[in-house]
Amino acid sequence: MTEQKLLVANRGEIACRVIRSAKALGIATVAVYSEADAQSQHVKAADEAFLLGPAKATESYLDAQKVLAVAKAHGVTMVHPGYGFLSENTDFSDACHAAGIAFIGPTAAVIKAMGDKQRSRHLAIEAGVPVQPAAENVTADNPDQLLQAAAAVGYPLLVKASAGGGGIGLKPVHKPDELVEAVASTQRMAERAFGDGTVFLEKLILSARHIEVQVFGFGNGEAVHLFERDCSIQRRYQKVLEESPAPRVPKAVLDEMAAAAVRLAEACRYDGAGTVEFLYDDATQSYFFLEMNTRIQVEHPVTEAVTGVDLVAAQIRHALGEDLRLELSQDNIQSDGHAIEARIYAESPERKFMPAPGLIEELELPLVEGVRIDTGFVAGDRITPFYDPMIMKVIAHGADRHQAVERLKRALTELKISGLRNNRDFLLNVLNHPAYAETSVHTRFIDEHNDSLFPATQPA
Template structure:
């Protein structure tokens, strides 16, 4: 493999470029009109415009992106995360064009992308799943109340084609059910071109723990241990870490075994993440979903294992990766990642586009890693996800990693846009977080102690 087109933008595009450089592979960037001067465009060996700023007319235009790959002689395409990374049609079109798809087999993407089908596959692989219902098509709600009663309240209405925290609504009472289902169906039809939903039992105090797997594509797979992702807002992750604090070794082992069994069952290829809900009271775990791509939080795993997951992914696609035995994968110390967003926590984390008048992060320090796709003076546009950087630290143990993280956040200075640095400082200093006693609803319950009031200095 000599040249890879990166079908993405921002931080993950820059991350893939770094991996390609280390492997001696040339890169081709694509960019929308809003990203003509973006960092990933300047870092790549070549770049090709793919349309106007809206994603549907640029980064989601598979035909135009593949045309760019053929024009520049790319023999591989890396989708990153988001956009077309889990688009089965795009993956198959790339392969049909003779371009190596740097990702799992399209069939795996299709199976895991349908959340109900994924639940059935997980059950067949012996993985525990939460009680759930059949799917309900758009405006076809016969039997909905009976299904909800069987699942039990509180419950989640989930889009069949959703993911990444998008397409979910909590329902606490039967009176909320129909309106919540209808709203979720309409959103899902617009966002995922699939308006079907299903119901799933909501765990009252849930931890979100995921297992990083790496499949060899031949029916064998390994795991690279777990990540704790329970600090969330609006069902989306803010802080991730490994190892998960307070997770019993026996449960960790069972979760890793279940994740590997699912990956092996699918003959999965490359890096993927099997996500679980852990009942923090009963200490039981259940399958949530599988993400068939590199994850935003993959640096956490890289920090404790020493792997370069993106390089391994590329080498596997190129046929130069040697399968590794599970016993050869070990961890050291603790790693924590914070996602820095251009958003206003005091206004329900509303995105805050604008020019980065100051953007100074503690890059270059020992055991501090900054992954970003922007520089001081760049503009955060309203068109894309407002994450501007990931701050990752490593320490000999969790207290050491936390101390390093607090120092790094204190030395992170962002001006020109509202941002969540102060909010993150409050999170990592809170006694609950220090004790590792958080769950997916913790941020909402603790918001008053974490968020600077509206109108206060950013």
């Protein structure tokens, strides 16, 4: 058997996370890095590390040819893309396969199909997965036609870019006189960000829940689910807290949602770990397909905590050709207790969550029972302005939600971090909020409770 060597085409905590699982499997690891990350922890953790280029992501982590050149030159047999950067880049996936290097993820065809939100809607419909009313391929160039399409969908609605992800270009529209400019703005933003200005309209559920189902496909039309995560606490359409099981959702609905996610994964012959995301309406107990993420998710440790399954190791083993269908049979996958993840960012919550890069002068991690911390930083490291400002993820597991919340609050309280602004205190405000304790969560939670989450004593 060929000696395996895995290159992690990423940085920060996810690179460290992948290296940890690869080493546990006895696989040699290769890190790549930019000039800004020369002293980073993922570089130190890997067996080998190679410079890609300048700090600018397009000249380093997003340069597929540079990453592939390192892989070819140093005997790499597998590439794990993590999340972000090249994780959903079909050209990179194809180039890896053409070079005889395993790309840890689904096929390029699946990535492309699910990366187009309009096409993925059609695939969801074919698989019998509920979708929201929508108007596709709209444009601001014909206002009368646009207004007619919006009226058919009904207000309030959401303007969405068909390509890309991460909430880029999402714009809520509550009345007709806001529509044309919102569509024009999203078209411009999508064209700049993704090279594709295709836009569509979708019915907006006010105070919806964001619930996603973790799936694992075997590439042969078979797939399983590893239960759900509630990711409703968000700022700027970006997740802040995630938990499993999803609180206050009837089990019958969660079972239906999981079955729908598996149908979609099976219909596209999904390969490896992926996530099917839904919007859930508390008022009607209805759920609707949102999108599918064809990669490991930031919040995957939540699922690992309740199921005991190492998802990254499973990805690697599946890519090596191991048959995991018995080990990961649906009957063998069980959910135990409750888990919650909090993302610690270098940012200023009181300044609309603006990034706040800087030097981490002090970083002392808490030791709390049932708490896991994933990070790519230590004291003395710097959060640069070039990349996402996430410092770490704190994951608490308990016998029930109350215990998980209490463990997470204790861990955040005992976490010592100084030298830069961060959102630790804000997260504690959320966890201590009565509405959160009562499981009254939804995607507008932060906006709705703005005054109590941002005390007047905080600096503006």
